[in-house]
Amino acid sequence: AQKITQTQPGMFVQEKEAVTLDCTYDTSDQSYGLFWYKQPSSGEMIFLIYQGSYDEQNATEGRYSLNFQKARKSANLVISASQLGDSAMYFCAMREFDFNKFYFGSGTKLNVKP
Amino acid sequence: DTGVSQDPRHKITKRGQNVTFRCDPISEHNRLYWYRQTLGQGPEFLTYFQNEAQLEKSRLLSDRFSAERPKGSFSTLEIQRTEQGDSAMYLCASRSDRSTEAFFGQGTRLTVV
Numbered sequence: 001a002q003k004i005t006q007t008q009p010g011m012f013v014q015e016k017e018a019v020t021l022d023c024t025y026d027t028s029d030q031s032y033g034l035f036w037y038k039q040p041s042s043g044e045m046i047f048l049i050y051q052g053s054y055d056e057q058n059a060t061e062g063r064y065s066l067n068f069q070k071a072r073k074s075a076n077l078v079i080s081a082s083q084l085g086d087s088a089m090y091f092c093a094m095r096e097f098d099f100n101k102f103y104f105g106s107g108t109k110l111n112v113k114p
Numbered sequence: 115d116t117g118v119s120q121d122p123r124h125k126i127t128k129r130g131q132n133v134t135f136r137c138d139p140i141s142e143h144n145r146l147y148w149y150r151q152t153l154g155q156g157p158e159f160l161t162y163f164q165n166e167a168q169l170e171k172s173r174l175l176s177d178r179f180s181a182e183r184p185k186g187s188f189s190t191l192e193i194q195r196t197e198q199g200d201s202a203m204y205l206c207a208s209r210s211d212r213s214t215e216a217f218f219g220q221g222t223r224l225t226v227v
Contacts, residue, residue, distance in 0.1 A: 047216075100147075107155070
């Protein structure tokens with residue numbers, strides 16, 4: 001089974017609007033972390049936001065927030081007030097804390113329209 | 115710039131040739147990862163080092179692939195007898211014991227012709 005599933009290959013959003021990128025995960029571990037990375041066309045992976053499995057509050061970092069629903073095993077990324085510079089690939093990732101490697105989803109390509 | 119550095123950024127090689135990539139992690143980051151990313155896909159785990167010890171290798175890492183981190187600082191990834199299927203972006207990442215997230219370099223894009 002896939003550890004991380006991103007079901008939206010591509011998304012469009014109007015500038016200044018909010019957008020939600022979906023992510024579901026699969027693990028039997030109790031202790032894990034969920035991450036979102038942005039990958040512009042230049043190729044580098046830029047860390048955006050982190051949510052720990054034991055964190056009771058949803059993580060927020062500026063315009064990014066993570067909608068964590070543990071029972072549903074979902075960790076959706078919400079970007080508020082979209083900007084043209086937000087156009088990029090977005091990857092959801094997970095690391096089970098008993099292990100070291102990160103599992104990545106297949107990504108969502110976000111296009112912000114002016 | 116104190117981020118993760120990878121060299122070269124781009125490499126074009128003929129099938130059958132050997133290639134070597136270098137990764138310099140963030141200073142004092144003892145954990146280092148190599149990932150491979152093909153077009154339209156997410157990064158796939160290749161291998162993981164803690165200090166100089168290679169603690170985990172993916173089944174994707176065939177016997178043509180070898181990675182080293184001799185002094186626990188920089189790391190190299192070598193691909194012998196390259197094949198067209200090796201064409202991909204090779205990403206390096208590092209993190210410290212205190213950080214939960216990994217920090218990625220800009221990657222080395224390999225094209226095998």
